[in-house]
Amino acid sequence: MTRLTVDNINPHVRAAKYAVRGELAVKSEEFKALVAKGEAQSLPFDNVINANIGNPQQLDQKPITFFRQVASILENPQLLEKEEVLLNGLGYKSDVVDRARWLLKHVGSVGAYSASNGVPAIKESIAKFLERRDGFPANPANIYLSAGASSGVNTLLHTICANPNTGILVPIPQYPLYTATLSVLDATCVPYYLDESKNWGTDINTVRSAYEKAKADGTDVRAIVIINPGNPTGASLPEEDIRQILDFAAKENLVVMADEVYQTNVFVGKFHSFKAVLRRMQQETPGQYDGVELASLHSISKGMVGECGHRGGYFELCGFDPEVEANIYKFVSIMLCAPVIGQCFVEMMVNPPRQGDPSFELYDKEHSGIFEGLRQRANALHKAFSEMEGVQCGEPQGSMYLFPTIDLPPKAGEAAAAEGRSPDEFYCIRLLEATGICVVPGSGFGQKDGSLHFRTTFLAPGTEWTGRIVKFHKEFMEKYR
Amino acid sequence: MTRLTVDNINPHVRAAKYAVRGELAVKSEEFKALVAKGEAQSLPFDNVINANIGNPQQLDQKPITFFRQVASILENPQLLEKEEVLLNGLGYKSDVVDRARWLLKHVGSVGAYSASNGVPAIKESIAKFLERRDGFPANPANIYLSAGASSGVNTLLHTICANPNTGILVPIPQYPLYTATLSVLDATCVPYYLDESKNWGTDINTVRSAYEKAKADGTDVRAIVIINPGNPTGASLPEEDIRQILDFAAKENLVVMADEVYQTNVFVGKFHSFKAVLRRMQQETPGQYDGVELASLHSISKGMVGECGHRGGYFELCGFDPEVEANIYKFVSIMLCAPVIGQCFVEMMVNPPRQGDPSFELYDKEHSGIFEGLRQRANALHKAFSEMEGVQCGEPQGSMYLFPTIDLPPKAGEAAAAEGRSPDEFYCIRLLEATGICVVPGSGFGQKDGSLHFRTTFLAPGTEWTGRIVKFHKEFMEKYR
Ligand SMILES: Cc1ncc(COP(=O)(O)O)c(C=O)c1O
Ligand SMILES: Cc1ncc(COP(=O)(O)O)c(C=O)c1O
Numbered sequence: 012m013t014r015l016t017v018d019n020i021n022p023h024v025r026a027a028k029y030a031v032r033g034e035l036a037v038k039s040e041e042f043k044a045l046v047a048k049g050e051a052q053s054l055p056f057d058n059v060i061n062a063n064i065g066n067p068q069q070l071d072q073k074p075i076t077f078f079r080q081v082a083s084i085l086e087n088p089q090l091l092e093k094e095e096v097l098l099n100g101l102g103y104k105s106d107v108v109d110r111a112r113w114l115l116k117h118v119g120s121v122g123a124y125s126a127s128n129g130v131p132a133i134k135e136s137i138a139k140f141l142e143r144r145d146g147f148p149a150n151p152a153n154i155y156l157s158a159g160a161s162s163g164v165n166t167l168l169h170t171i172c173a174n175p176n177t178g179i180l181v182p183i184p185q186y187p188l189y190t191a192t193l194s195v196l197d198a199t200c201v202p203y204y205l206d207e208s209k210n211w212g213t214d215i216n217t218v219r220s221a222y223e224k225a226k227a228d229g230t231d232v233r234a235i236v237i238i239n240p241g242n243p244t245g246a247s248l249p250e251e252d253i254r255q256i257l258d259f260a261a262k263e264n265l266v267v268m269a270d271e272v273y274q275t276n277v278f279v280g281k282f283h284s285f286k287a288v289l290r291r292m293q294q295e296t297p298g299q300y301d302g303v304e305l306a307s308l309h310s311i312s313k314g315m316v317g318e319c320g321h322r323g324g325y326f327e328l329c330g331f332d333p334e335v336e337a338n339i340y341k342f343v344s345i346m347l348c349a350p351v352i353g354q355c356f357v358e359m360m361v362n363p364p365r366q367g368d369p370s371f372e373l374y375d376k377e378h379s380g381i382f383e384g385l386r387q388r389a390n391a392l393h394k395a396f397s398e399m400e401g402v403q404c405g406e407p408q409g410s411m412y413l414f415p416t417i418d419l420p421p422k423a424g425e426a427a428a429a430e431g432r433s434p435d436e437f438y439c440i441r442l443l444e445a446t447g448i449c450v451v452p453g454s455g456f457g458q459k460d461g462s463l464h465f466r467t468t469f470l471a472p473g474t475e476w477t478g479r480i481v482k483f484h485k486e487f488m489e490k491y492r
Numbered sequence: 493m494t495r496l497t498v499d500n501i502n503p504h505v506r507a508a509k510y511a512v513r514g515e516l517a518v519k520s521e522e523f524k525a526l527v528a529k530g531e532a533q534s535l536p537f538d539n540v541i542n543a544n545i546g547n548p549q550q551l552d553q554k555p556i557t558f559f560r561q562v563a564s565i566l567e568n569p570q571l572l573e574k575e576e577v578l579l580n581g582l583g584y585k586s587d588v589v590d591r592a593r594w595l596l597k598h599v600g601s602v603g604a605y606s607a608s609n610g611v612p613a614i615k616e617s618i619a620k621f622l623e624r625r626d627g628f629p630a631n632p633a634n635i636y637l638s639a640g641a642s643s644g645v646n647t648l649l650h651t652i653c654a655n656p657n658t659g660i661l662v663p664i665p666q667y668p669l670y671t672a673t674l675s676v677l678d679a680t681c682v683p684y685y686l687d688e689s690k691n692w693g694t695d696i697n698t699v700r701s702a703y704e705k706a707k708a709d710g711t712d713v714r715a716i717v718i719i720n721p722g723n724p725t726g727a728s729l730p731e732e733d734i735r736q737i738l739d740f741a742a743k744e745n746l747v748v749m750a751d752e753v754y755q756t757n758v759f760v761g762k763f764h765s766f767k768a769v770l771r772r773m774q775q776e777t778p779g780q781y782d783g784v785e786l787a788s789l790h791s792i793s794k795g796m797v798g799e800c801g802h803r804g805g806y807f808e809l810c811g812f813d814p815e816v817e818a819n820i821y822k823f824v825s826i827m828l829c830a831p832v833i834g835q836c837f838v839e840m841m842v843n844p845p846r847q848g849d850p851s852f853e854l855y856d857k858e859h860s861g862i863f864e865g866l867r868q869r870a871n872a873l874h875k876a877f878s879e880m881e882g883v884q885c886g887e888p889q890g891s892m893y894l895f896p897t898i899d900l901p902p903k904a905g906e907a908a909a910a911e912g913r914s915p916d917e918f919y920c921i922r923l924l925e926a927t928g929i930c931v932v933p934g935s936g937f938g939q940k941d942g943s944l945h946f947r948t949t950f951l952a953p954g955t956e957w958t959g960r961i962v963k964f965h966k967e968f969m970e971k972y973r
Pocket of ligand 1 (some may be wrong): 160272311322323
């Protein structure tokens with residue numbers, strides 16, 4: 012018998028759930044390996060589509076040329092000694108070379124550890140971006156580079172959660188990083204349900220009653236998480252929703268954690284940052300909102316950047332106690348620093364080529380091409396869903412996902428139960444086996460009891476795969492009717 | 493009053509100590525900023541030397557050309573469309589292009605998330621390296637890519653530590669990642685002291701008595717950490733020490749965590765991997781050692797690679813229960829994946845150019861140049877220490893550090909106490925203020941009561957800075973005699 016068994020390891024690690032990369036994802040990798048080895052004859056499909064995870068460059072999204080050209084020089088600074096080859100032989104524009112020089116000047120080698128909270132000059136560049144975006148000052152000292160937003164969330168929750176009684180308000184459905192991390196930390200997730208009937212908006216009364224109930228149970232609720240634009244819902248919050256949340260947080264003295272990694276993936280209306288709205292409220296009603304503690308997170312993984320594999324991101328803290336920040340600094344320093352090339356991608360994301368720069372034209376073309384492509388795919392997928400029996404799906408608003416409700420016949424529920432599965436999981440596994448398309452059951456994100464969903468990205472190119480879903484769904488409904 | 497205060501945040505985060513990047517490191521960054529701004533007139537030195545952290549490329553170590561050329565193509569695969577420019581204009585060798593193609597074929601885009609435990613082909617390449625290194629089979633399925641070894645240690649300790657009563661045997665002095673992570677996890681660190689009189693070797697009787705004592709106190713001791721070659725000690729363990737530890741671990745049913753990030757930084761004798769020694773013992777005495785669970789860690793940050801900023805590493809598990817491995821897989825998947833370009837550096841580290849390959853000659857020259865440079869600096873620094881009053885330091889054996897004992901006059905102890913500092917901390921702060929050289933006090937790693945040390949890397953080039961230390965030390969001793 013081994014010393015470590017599933018029964019004696021950390022029970023909180025054991026309890027954590029992370030469906031986005033769970034059984035379905037593992038199964039899809041197995042199918043993929045078969046396809047790669049040319050051994051897919053037995054499978055009813057020729058290729059696997061990972062619609063389970065917002066991983067743009069795994070599918071069709073091409074990296075932005077400017078970013079990658081700069082990165083190639085950062086990786087091999089000796090290229091700067093052959094500037095004429097770069098410019099004439101490889102067609103790099105002069106601003107690519109300039110940016111690489113600037114970054115190398117401030118970073119040193121991308122192979123060296125940086126300061127624990129990130130390269131100072133990159134933090135300054137982020138602060139300037141935030142000032143342009145929000146119209147309010149930002150202080151580089153309150154900015155922390157991270158290995159993707161995931162690591163930022165991990166840091167923040169580790170600091171905030173003091174014991175099992177600490178409660179964190181988390182939207183349901185949610186990106187399971189939150190519930191998984193709270194499990195590992197053995198803290199209390201206080202779920203508040205998003206309102207599907209209002210485009211998955213945040214209803215402040217629902218938030219309040221979840222909060223009141225947890226408080227009545229003795230939970231020390233300290234923070235509220237908001238994902239905007241939403242994952243898995245795709246919802247893009249109107250300013251009014253954000254105001255209500257901030258007002259509520261101020262009154263109840265809650266830390267606000269705004270996960271804004273999809274801030275550029277907005278199709279309907281416009282993105283409102285929590286920081287900008289908070290600062291406006293502070294201006295409008297002096298004194299009333301001064302005490303709000305806000306942490307907002309961003310990432311290079313999403314948007315038109317899509318550099319997931321580089322693990323870059325940052326969070327900004329507003330209104331935090333300096334001693335608490337010192338502990339956050341210490342915590343991140345234990346892992347030394349965020350990947351430095353990822354930090355450089357953050358810098359380029361927040362400070363891309365501008366009108367008039369030699370690389371602007373191509374950058375702009377690529378950027379809007381990706382944006383339009385995403386919008387079109389979202390709409391095409393939405394249209395397909397709207398024609399499927401028992402499937403309901405709101406209009407695409409933002410992020411990279413659609414999260415349709417599925418109404419399955421009772422017989423499907425029985426077949427699922429016979430396999431010890433929830434009906435949505437059963438549906439998704441059958442979908443994968445029949446079509447090679449991997450999506451995530453709604454239960455992976457949380458959903459109201461009795462309702463069923465699945466989440467799919469709209470990143471995969473073409474419409475052929477949408478057709479596969481439509482066909483599968485029809486057959487599934489026939490079979491279990 | 494803020495919602496989060498230093499008194500109500502996670503007490504285990506607050507309790508964690510991480511001196512390598514603590515007050516001294518922060519102060520040295522401030523000095524550096526002054527120097528950079530040309531405002532160092534008031535300081536008694538012209539430059540700051542970060543000898544506090546094993547960060548080769550921050551100092552003199554140049555990256556290996558082959559690695560960086562390949563990385564430049566991985567970042568910008570469009571370069572492959574101009575192969576003749578790469579080969580003729582930039583002087584890239586054909587094996588650089590081949591490796592980049594091979595990696596891209598298996599990785600896809602370095603901007604995409606990989607599988608949670610790493611790119612399958614890279615895991616296979618690591619397994620082949622382990623087979624060549626150890627002469628025993630390795631299974632890619634038991635290999636997990638990580639964001640530096642730090643993240644590997646974090647994963648393993650998170651899984652192993654079930655509650656405050658879980659004990660982990662940790663060498664003292666140690667790299668503080670271990671004690672800091674155990675603090676955050678609220679688990680019990682069971683210290684065993686290394687034997688300074690025997691070149692900081694591991695004395696099995698000391699280990700046993702630490703273990704017995706903890707057991708008698710009711711601690712559930714589950715694992716033993718070994719850092720070989722050592723940090724901060726530099727000790728490189730003889731095979732006999734490793735055998736004794738494995739034998740002890742087998743008898744007491746302890747998981748072995750072997751931190752082997754300095755495996756190529758060995759000046760005296762040769763590196764023995766725990767895996768190879770374990771497999772030999774298993775062959776020699778069938779049955780007796782079959783149950784040993786071994787996790788061994790490696791990193792791209794150290795050795796002649798020195799790519800700290802890229803955050804790459806891996807760990808291999810031997811003898812772990814598959815259900816436990818499934819939980820480890822799930823845990824790493826919460827953070828999605830290790831930086832993909834860092835994973836590619838791991839592949840290149842374990843599979844560098846070989847004799848006969850076009851890039852071999854340069855690779856070999858750079859590699860041995862770095863190795864020799866480190867050895868020479870280690871010896872020069874050691875010589876300087878041997879001439880300093882009250883300083884004792886064993887011969888350099890490996891890793892990147894010297895860890896001399898310092899014998900300070902009682903008056904220095906009094907002056908330290910007056911500042912609320914330990915004497916070694918006091919010494920290191922004065923050293924930084926007087927010379928711009930940042931080292932870490934022994935208390936940051938743990939040391940026997942009454943003994944004092946500091947740790948310095950021998951990465952900084954030249955001997956001028958060694959002279960600064962010698963001069964400072966003399967004045968310090970005069971002042972407090
Ligand atoms: C809402 C949300 N937050 C955070 C993340 C983490 O992304 P990363 O760690 O790659 O920045 C994701 C990834 O899908 C996400 O959807
Ligand atoms: C003994 C030891 N283990 C692990 C690490 C972590 O290194 P990294 O996370 O960069 O691989 C270090 C870094 O100095 C170390 O000295």
